[in-house]
Amino acid sequence: GESVGLHLPTLSVQEGDNSIINCAYSNSASDYFIWYKQESGKGPQFIIDIRSNMDKRQGQRVTVLLNKTVKHLSLQIAATQPGDSAVYFCAETPLTGGGNKLTFGTGTQLKVEL
Amino acid sequence: DARVTQTPRHKVTEMGQEVTMRCQPILGHNTVFWYRQTMMQGLELLAYFRNRAPLDDSGMPKDRFSAEMPDATLATLKIQPSEPRDSAVYFCASGWGDSNQPQHFGDGTRLSIL
Numbered sequence: 001g002e003s004v005g006l007h008l009p010t011l012s013v014q015e016g017d018n019s020i021i022n023c024a025y026s027n028s029a030s031d032y033f034i035w036y037k038q039e040s041g042k043g044p045q046f047i048i049d050i051r052s053n054m055d056k057r058q059g060q061r062v063t064v065l066l067n068k069t070v071k072h073l074s075l076q077i078a079a080t081q082p083g084d085s086a087v088y089f090c091a092e093t094p095l096t097g098g099g100n101k102l103t104f105g106t107g108t109q110l111k112v113e114l
Numbered sequence: 115d116a117r118v119t120q121t122p123r124h125k126v127t128e129m130g131q132e133v134t135m136r137c138q139p140i141l142g143h144n145t146v147f148w149y150r151q152t153m154m155q156g157l158e159l160l161a162y163f164r165n166r167a168p169l170d171d172s173g174m175p176k177d178r179f180s181a182e183m184p185d186a187t188l189a190t191l192k193i194q195p196s197e198p199r200d201s202a203v204y205f206c207a208s209g210w211g212d213s214n215q216p217q218h219f220g221d222g223t224r225l226s227i228l
Contacts, residue, residue: 034216043118043205043219044157089157101147101170102217104157 008087010109019077021108023090026071030092034102035064035075039086047075047088077110085112116140118220120206126226132194135223137206138187143218145211146189148174148181151222152202160204163189164211196227 013019025033031052036044050057050064050073057064063076073090087109091102119138127133139146147162161171166183174181178200180192193200203224209217 036219041221043207043221046216046218049216101159101162106156 008107008109010111012111012113013080014113015080015082017080019075019080019084019110021075021077021088021110023073023075023105023108024071025073025090025092025103025105027092027094027103028071029094030103032093033064033066033073034091035062035073036089036091036104037084037086038089038107044089080110080112082112082114085110116218118206118208118218120204120220120223122223123221124224124226126228127196128228129197130195131227132192133196133200133225133227135191135204135206135225137189137191137208137220139189139206139208140218141187143208143210145209145217146183147207147209147217148189148191149205149207149219150202151205157205160191196225198227201225201227 034049035047037047038044048059048062048064050066052068055066061078065074077084087107089107090105093102118140121136125133145164148160149157150160151157158173160174161181162169163183166186178193183189189206203222205219205222207217207219209215
């Protein structure tokens with residue numbers, strides 16, 4: 001029969017525009033959150049992380065926002081470049097008892113159009 | 115840059131054969147994770163080790179899968195006997211347990227069971 005895979009949400013942006021990728025998490029005990037980027041044929045690559053005592057953290061061209069009230073995480077990429085095309089995953093873990101055992105979201109495909 | 119190394123990168127074999135995948139974690143990391151990624155299920159945690167001791171292997175089919183850490187520089191994941199449904203990309207990641215530092219991933223072993 002026909003195989004059905006996960007339907008990854010896709011975000012298409014023009015080169016130079018800003019990208020916003022969203023993630024909803026369900027475990028209210030999660031206190032540490034990570035964004036990973038996965039390019040074709042490669043493993044997930046760490047981008048940025050944030051702890052629950054913060055609501056915003058900035059890196060180089062990337063910003064992560066955390067809203068614990070609604071259990072929502074977002075990744076903003078400024079001036080999106082073709083090299084940003086990849087699948088982006090959010091991951092979460094509780095501070096205690098998790099032993100940094102992560103739970104991953106299903107991912108979002110980012111496509112950068114020239 | 116320190117990185118997680120996985121071998122082989124690709125493996126094609128017939129069902130019933132034993133498959134061994136190897137992982138060299140980042141030197142000094144005390145926690146090693148094995149994940150499986152498929153189109154159907156996304157990224158799933160199979161097992162993880164802390165200081166070479168297995169902490170959780172609840173995600174791993176026990177009848178045919180086994181994971182070990184013979185020493186601090188080598189983690190192995192074995193499948194015996196292999197089945198077509200085991201076809202997937204298997205990732206190893208390493209990190210510092212209990213510190214909420216991000217895990218770092220290798221580039222995976224792409225396994226095809228015919």
